[in-house]
Amino acid sequence: MNTPKDLLVVGVGTMGRPYLDAAARLGLRVRAVESAAAWDSRPTDLAETFYRVDGHEEEAWAGAVAAAVAERVPDGVISFAEPQVMAGALVQERLGLPGPSLHAAVVSRNKALQRATFAAQGIAQPEHLLVSDLAEAREWMLERLPVVVKPLTLAGSEGVELVRTAAEADDIVARRSAEGKVLVEEAVEGPEYSWEALVRDGEVLFENVTAKETTLPPYFVELTHRPGHRFDDAELAQQVRKLTYGVLAAIGMRTGLVHLEFKVGRRGPALMEIAVRTPGDYLPDAISLSYGFDLYEAVVRLALGLPVDELVRTSPVSWSATHFPITDPGTIKSIEGVDDASAHPSVVRVRLRKRPGDLVRPLTSSSQRMGHVLVNAASPTEREDALKHVRETLRITVGNTSTEQNTAE
Numbered sequence: 001m002n003t004p005k006d007l008l009v010v011g012v013g014t015m016g017r018p019y020l021d022a023a024a025r026l027g028l029r030v031r032a033v034e035s036a037a038a039w040d041s042r043p044t045d046l047a048e049t050f051y052r053v054d055g056h057e058e059e060a061w062a063g064a065v066a067a068a069v070a071e072r073v074p075d076g077v078i079s080f081a082e083p084q085v086m087a088g089a090l091v092q093e094r095l096g097l098p099g100p101s102l103h104a105a106v107v108s109r110n111k112a113l114q115r116a117t118f119a120a121q122g123i124a125q126p127e128h129l130l131v132s133d134l135a136e137a138r139e140w141m142l143e144r145l146p147v148v149v150k151p152l153t154l155a156g157s158e159g160v161e162l163v164r165t166a167a168e169a170d171d172i173v174a175r176r177s178a179e180g181k182v183l184v185e186e187a188v189e190g191p192e193y194s195w196e197a198l199v200r201d202g203e204v205l206f207e208n209v210t211a212k213e214t215t216l217p218p219y220f221v222e223l224t225h226r227p228g229h230r231f232d233d234a235e236l237a238q239q240v241r242k243l244t245y246g247v248l249a250a251i252g253m254r255t256g257l258v259h260l261e262f263k264v265g266r267r268g269p270a271l272m273e274i275a276v277r278t279p280g281d282y283l284p285d286a287i288s289l290s291y292g293f294d295l296y297e298a299v300v301r302l303a304l305g306l307p308v309d310e311l312v313r314t315s316p317v318s319w320s321a322t323h324f325p326i327t328d329p330g331t332i333k334s335i336e337g338v339d340d341a342s343a344h345p346s347v348v349r350v351r352l353r354k355r356p357g358d359l360v361r362p363l364t365s366s367s368q369r370m371g372h373v374l375v376n377a378a379s380p381t382e383r384e385d386a387l388k389h390v391r392e393t394l395r396i397t398v399g400n401t402s403t404e405q406n407t408a409e
Helices: 017-025 058-071 082-095 102-108 111-120 134-144 166-179 234-251 283-291 295-304 338-342 380-393
Strands: 006-010 029-035 049-053 076-079 128-131 147-150 161-163 182-186 192-200 203-214 222-226 256-265 268-275 319-323 330-336 347-352 371-377 395-398 401-404
Touching: 006 017, 006 058, 006 082, 006 295, 017 029, 017 295, 029 058, 049 058, 058 082, 076 082, 076 295, 082 102, 102 111, 102 234, 102 268, 111 128, 111 182, 111 234, 111 268, 128 134, 134 147, 134 166, 134 182, 147 166, 161 166, 192 234, 192 283, 192 295, 203 234, 203 283, 234 256, 234 268, 256 295, 283 295, 283 319, 283 371, 319 380, 338 347, 338 380, 347 380, 371 380
Parallel strands: 006 029, 006 076, 029 049
Antiparallel strands: 128 182, 147 161, 147 182, 192 203, 192 256, 203 222, 222 319, 256 268, 319 371, 330 395, 347 371, 395 401
């Protein structure tokens, strides 16, 4: 009898649970490293052992992963989110397991390293400046307004802020000079996209473009993702291919799931950033629906060196989206229309994290959104109809003002 392969999943939470579901279907032995914050809700029925991480730092995750590996060497490792990327990559590199490569992991975790790496390779990206104190960048900013200020390692648009005027430059310098190292970039004005790809030994097996909607400036919080996007302009499509494949080569990407973000400005597509981990916002759920295969299972197979070619489809079979309802800041008085929104035939689920009585803060990062809606339709038109239905039906009352969710369209 063959011994089941052993999979170590680093970080589960809520959005990582489909990896455990896929592993169960494949008959794998599963262990998981989990944060203290998610410990009480860990799915003990989907993993035989959990290793607790007390802390948020990369070093804490690395320590827990090292303990798990010392107990039993896994056949494959999947790192879910940003803080877990390095912990997984260190083990993959040391044990010779499939993974993105330690070089790719290190570069992906630091936006300044990305800019330096891609500048040397001639990758199209914004003009930029790395400073240890934002005050050092004041004159540079004033000569190039508008600009964007970014922290080096955070995710979910946290700390990303647009600066449009001299007054805003003075304000952000006053507020954020004590922050330490930051990246300042020229603002690329144009539509935003992401590119998701499955890569095996440097070969792209699957790729998808997702069109995005975000909040209005000065912050860039993502509100709607539409996978399966196709560029009508053949020249632009070729430029996007050159950019995305060039980035993979520049970071030395080997095996795994890639999430790359770019904008199309007046000079064409320009790279925003790259991540060698699972994209957030339930985007893999939407991509799985759009292409008719389980993206999570494909990643599990790649991590273990199992066959994946027959599973993967490269053309959309339906048209999905993830959408994030928002409202004005304040205390939620009521939420109406959830059942009506859920009843639409193209709405897969409506899942809200906030309830009446909860406080809604000004929206400056993805972590502050109040939930998500997943839709899946037979055509792009039907997808838009479903999104319109959700926007019109789902109503959040804040304070004394009843507002329809504002999606910054």
